[in-house]
Amino acid sequence: MSISIISGSVTSPKGFLGAGVFCDVKRMGTGKGSNKGRKLDLGVIYSKAPCAAAGMFTTNQICAAPVKVCVDHLKIGKARALVVNSGNANACTGSKGREDAESMCRQTAKCLGIKTSEVFVASTGRIGLPLPMPNVRQGVEAACGQLTTESLGGDQLAEAIMTSDTHPKQYALEFNLGGKKVTIGGVAKGAGMIQPGMSPTGNRPYSMPLHATMLSFITTDAAISKPTLQRCLTEAVASTFNRITVDGDMSTNDTVLILANGLAGNQTIRHTAKDAISKASLALFQQALNLVCFALAKMLVKDGEGVSRFVTVRVAGAKTNQQADAAVRSVANSSLVKTSWLGGDPNWGRIIDALGYSDATVEENKVDIGYSAAGSSKILYSLKAGKPTRITFERLCRAVADPEFDLHVNLNLGKGKAVMYASDLTEEYVEFNKGDVTDPASLGG
């Protein structure tokens, strides 16, 4: 039952092909686009066999056209392919935007000889500009013409979806299911507008506002039923992508899609099966999918715009899990807390302040605050029951000097707990996002 991490990507599972091309989505050729250099900007993933598909989508009420098309196509049936562009989010583009997203699917289906409803679509980049469809059409044709099962295909796809990311993000692993080797591979992009809150339908399951464009596409050759795949993806995203924040802004385009083509030949995984072997298979697949999503989610935070610190914030002892979530998001999104992380400052005053204005019930004389090395349970407390401990300032400074550490809060009021994977707030973030108004096409969502 062991899982092995492999060097790979979305083309690692059997039967998946990938490609990425440059088609000038930002229209640099016209002199109207940004001058960030010739980076691949359109990609296609294709499966040789029909796939079960599942997705998680932004719960932002302002929801981009490609997200709406994905939600519709998910309802219809099997999936075979995905087309994605960077440089333009196709968000807030009205009925024209919707037609363009559908046209991307139609064009891709035509090139691949499959049905339009079997194609998923995603976009990331500037909000509010119509897609340059002649460029996109040329890109789709070129990408479909160079699809390959080689790692080059996955590498190109990973580059094509990047916006302000400084490097491509890929991850893959394999494991054994009843004698059959199953592989899961994934890519992701993030950088800014990162605090996803995604649901399977794009509708809100939350009673509180959540706040990236983040995109992630995952492929697997596992045989798994569609409803089981959606359950597994929902669970994996809830504990990974939906627990990250860079700047607290939730994007109009956040999308996670998984395609499972069954070519591994394992016995189909179904959550409804009650025998021990089926349950063990489901548990192993879930564990593997969680690992892929967590690895990619962590890469998103670490490569967030200007980010220098990766902090795992854990709140325990809240009255309810929902209160723990409110508390942990308040801390993880506080500008003052995030700047103190940048400065390597073990400031508990800003942390307890952020807890105090959250929606969680907090009693000053019960709050514990401490630090540990990443993943360690050996906590160095700066505050115990609301009182500063005798740990020296120098030792606390050393605890937050690492680029990666865990912050532990215990409200000591109940059993509610929650975690967020957060970044610091840096001058580079501000510098990057204040934009360059001499270059209109560089601005956007």
Place this chain on the structure above:
Amino acid sequence: MSISIISGSVTSPKGFLGAGVFCDVKRMGTGKGSNKGRKLDLGVIYSKAPCAAAGMFTTNQICAAPVKVCVDHLKIGKARALVVNSGNANACTGSKGREDAESMCRQTAKCLGIKTSEVFVASTGRIGLPLPMPNVRQGVEAACGQLTTESLGGDQLAEAIMTSDTHPKQYALEFNLGGKKVTIGGVAKGAGMIQPGMSPTGNRPYSMPLHATMLSFITTDAAISKPTLQRCLTEAVASTFNRITVDGDMSTNDTVLILANGLAGNQTIRHTAKDAISKASLALFQQALNLVCFALAKMLVKDGEGVSRFVTVRVAGAKTNQQADAAVRSVANSSLVKTSWLGGDPNWGRIIDALGYSDATVEENKVDIGYSAAGSSKILYSLKAGKPTRITFERLCRAVADPEFDLHVNLNLGKGKAVMYASDLTEEYVEFNKGDVTDPASLGG
């Protein structure tokens, strides 16, 4: 019925004395404090006659000791004086902190020959450190010894309450009530941890989390009943101090206090009086108090840490006022929106994104977004009914190039509206707040 702005401060109204001294609250003398220079750090306000008092206090659940003492003293009766220090917030300091805050009142009362319950107290600065009481006691004695009705007293007080403020903030005005000249004067401090949400008792009247230490002290020689004064202050704060944000963090110490000693000799203002003259007096006093609070609130935002832009964000057309408030706070606190203001970037994509993830209902094809000069109703729309207008990018850039402008959002779904007075997010804010861990005493709330 005209109101005249005068050059003045808390010592402008009849019978008010002020003073500020340096007593080394940060203990620079011990080598343990910060090296920001010798700035006045303790102040006293004193009224020759007993005052009606009213206050508004942070609704943060982590609430500093002086705030708790003020809430208690407000319940008791008349007020005569206020003592305040900067450099130490006396927050999260347990029962010792509470004793210290009461001791400050007792010491001040003794020096002035009044009752302890007639003294209010406030602190701002680092969270979690005990007050250096020998220094504070020496400061109280010195300040009480040099109280003056001269403008010097108000000037010293205004300096003594500053923390990261770059300049003192004072405002005063006068008006005629039934032949008697009434004067209102105020001081304030702010800079960071600024999104106050204050109530008369420090308890939450809000169904949503609000997020400076901001302090403001207002004096007036108007004769006004205590309940009427509290009503007037509550109303004034609701539309001014509670509508500002620098970084979205609500402090543990936010306090607004007003003292009214009646020495103007006007007929006592009472909200229960039903005659036309009384109603007109009340309306005029309210209008004047709103002006003082708004002027001081605006100064707080403009002098916020690293701030370069003052943006009035107006949301109209929400389904309810509460939804408008959720929408306007989401926009005013979005890191991406605030950095675009810094860059002079009329980016509506980030604005509509922040609206979409707020708790307000938003329909993409109904949203209008536009800009005007500060206070002007002549709006230049970048988005109308969810569609970009034909206004050129260059014109929109000019509209947001001023250090002060208004952003107008109309959701076109109802009659709810709300306003926030907000700043941009700058590299200087980050630089300032990442702190200097080589100087422990410079860190804190």
